Amino acid sequence: MNNAVRLFLVLLAFMWLQPVWGSDAIPGTFEECFEEPIFEGKVCTVQANRDAKVGVILIHGLGGSVDDWLHTIPALAADFHVVAFDLPGFGKSDKGSQHYSPTRYARLAHFLADHYFKDKPYHVVGHSMGGAIALRFASQRPLRFQRLVLIDAAGILHPQVISKFQVGSMMERASGVQQTRGFAERLSGKILAQVERMPISPTDIVNTALGRDVVLQGGPERIAALDLAGEDFSYAISSVTEPTLVLWGDNDFVAPLRTGKVLAARMQHARLEIISDSGHEPMLDQTEQLNTLVRKHLLESDDVMAEHYQHAKPLPALNSERVGVCSGESGKIFKGDYLSIELRDCSNIIIRNARVGQLSVLNSRLSLIDTNIPGKDVGLNADNSDITVTNGDISGVIAINAVNSKLDLAGVHLKGSQAAVKGVNSKFIFSVSQASSPHANGHLHIYKNMINEEF
Numbered sequence: 001m002n003n004a005v006r007l008f009l010v011l012l013a014f015m016w017l018q019p020v021w022g023s024d025a026i027p028g029t030f031e032e033c034f035e036e037p038i039f040e041g042k043v044c045t046v047q048a049n050r051d052a053k054v055g056v057i058l059i060h061g062l063g064g065s066v067d068d069w070l071h072t073i074p075a076l077a078a079d080f081h082v083v084a085f086d087l088p089g090f091g092k093s094d095k096g097s098q099h100y101s102p103t104r105y106a107r108l109a110h111f112l113a114d115h116y117f118k119d120k121p122y123h124v125v126g127h128s129m130g131g132a133i134a135l136r137f138a139s140q141r142p143l144r145f146q147r148l149v150l151i152d153a154a155g156i157l158h159p160q161v162i163s164k165f166q167v168g169s170m171m172e173r174a175s176g177v178q179q180t181r182g183f184a185e186r187l188s189g190k191i192l193a194q195v196e197r198m199p200i201s202p203t204d205i206v207n208t209a210l211g212r213d214v215v216l217q218g219g220p221e222r223i224a225a226l227d228l229a230g231e232d233f234s235y236a237i238s239s240v241t242e243p244t245l246v247l248w249g250d251n252d253f254v255a256p257l258r259t260g261k262v263l264a265a266r267m268q269h270a271r272l273e274i275i276s277d278s279g280h281e282p283m284l285d286q287t288e289q290l291n292t293l294v295r296k297h298l299l300e301s302d303d304v305m306a307e308h309y310q311h312a313k314p315l316p317a318l319n320s321e322r323v324g325v326c327s328g329e330s331g332k333i334f335k336g337d338y339l340s341i342e343l344r345d346c347s348n349i350i351i352r353n354a355r356v357g358q359l360s361v362l363n364s365r366l367s368l369i370d371t372n373i374p375g376k377d378v379g380l381n382a383d384n385s386d387i388t389v390t391n392g393d394i395s396g397v398i399a400i401n402a403v404n405s406k407l408d409l410a411g412v413h414l415k416g417s418q419a420a421v422k423g424v425n426s427k428f429i430f431s432v433s434q435a436s437s438p439h440a441n442g443h444l445h446i447y448k449n450m451i452n453e454e455f
Contacts, residue, residue: 029073033092038108041094045085045112048077054146055117056298057109058084059137061128061154062228063221065091068127072283075291079299080123083116085109087130089220097212100220101227102129102155106137113142123298125149128255128280129228132156135263138244139236147305148244149294150263152280154255155228156237157262157410157431160447162229165256234432234443237266237411243305244270245297249278249285258390262411262432265370265391269309318355318374326364343385358396361385361405368392375399379416382407382426398454399437402426409433414444423450 126134131153264272375396
């Protein structure tokens with residue numbers, strides 16, 4: 001497998017982030033272009049209702065432009081000074097072979113906020129790649145910034161996770177058979193695991209002028225896609241404190257809804273609203289519903305907003321004698337508190353909204369969702385199994401002990417007094433997770449092939 005194949009597979013994760021809008025002018029707006037200091041080129045903006053006392057910045061996604069907000073700008077302009085801008089490399093802004101990373105884009109958004117909203121409080125709304133940029137922007141602690149809206153944010157989870165999801169989406173849509181998704185995701189996972197062993201990474205390519213000019217041929221969309229793939233948003237997720245509304249189309253085949261669930265669970269003041277009958281672009285699919293949700297979030301009083309984000313009272317200590325068992329079954333669901341759960345030769349198992357004293361998994365495939373495992377010795381013991389974990393805390397002397405297994409963890413916090421993870425011939429994908437042990441303490445956003453080691 002050569003470097004061209006590696007590049008193709010990484011770009012696959014972002015190939016569907018293309019807009020479907022035309023380039024119609026937006027009524028009632030003021031357009032201007034001027035020089036900006038971040039990319040040292042021309043940036044083009046659209047404004048509406050410049051006399052409003054509160055501002056809103058709109059950030060579009062990969063391959064898009066201000067036209068993505070064709071129906072959103074008029075709805076928000078009734079109450080806000082709206083500023084939308086073409087990201088450098090797209091729309092009417094200058095294009096070139098530059099480092100189009102979310103971090104640099106966020107700095108440009110900060111410059112524009114200071115330029116247009118000198119004395120105004122303001123909010124930020126981002127869609128797709130623009131959602132990732134908006135998240136990075138919020139983590140920079142800008143002055144006067146108040147509230148955040150993330151719409152089907154792309155690129156937050158590990159690139160392998162996104163690639164597998166989108167390969168599965170392509171197969172499902174092409175065949176019309178939902179069952180093909182699982183097969184396609186497992187097959188692409190095996191291929192992507194081999195790709196991780198290649199000597200060149202997406203970061204290597206976009207960080208050099210040679211890589212951008214020769215490998216990516218100076219294409220802004222290719223550069224921005226790989227820059228997005230190379231960023232780790234773990235710190236941003238844990239550090240942003242402003243009230244955040246996460247919106248997601250229930251039928252998004254581009255950015256997995258799993259991302260929205262992680263954001264809502266792991267950001268300090270975030271909540272998730274799922275937009276029904278919508279794909280990756282709710283601004284087009286469900287315009288009125290999206291506009292209503294965004295306006296409500298931005299206009300609600302601070303007191304009402306505080307009620308939305310009240311933290312639930314701590315649960316009492318786990319004190320259940322219930323034991324869950326699965327042997328040779330498929331499709332079983334576990335919820336609530338368990339002293340322990342043991343799975344043997346089971347498939348398509350779901351453990352959701354649960355607390356489990358110890359989980360033992362042998363020759364099985366399962367998903368854990370919003371589940372905590374406060375283990376004493378080993379929290380999660382996996383042998384020859386395939387496990388997906390979304391949100392939750394896992395602890396123990398060894399939080400996870402895995403042998404001949406594959407684990408995909410997103411938004412998971414691991415705590416081990418001896419080790420967070422012990423792996424033997426096992427593969428791990430960590431997306432915006434955390435680990436605490438004598439060996440490691442901090443964020444995890446990596447792929448690890450563990451032959452016989454612990455951390």
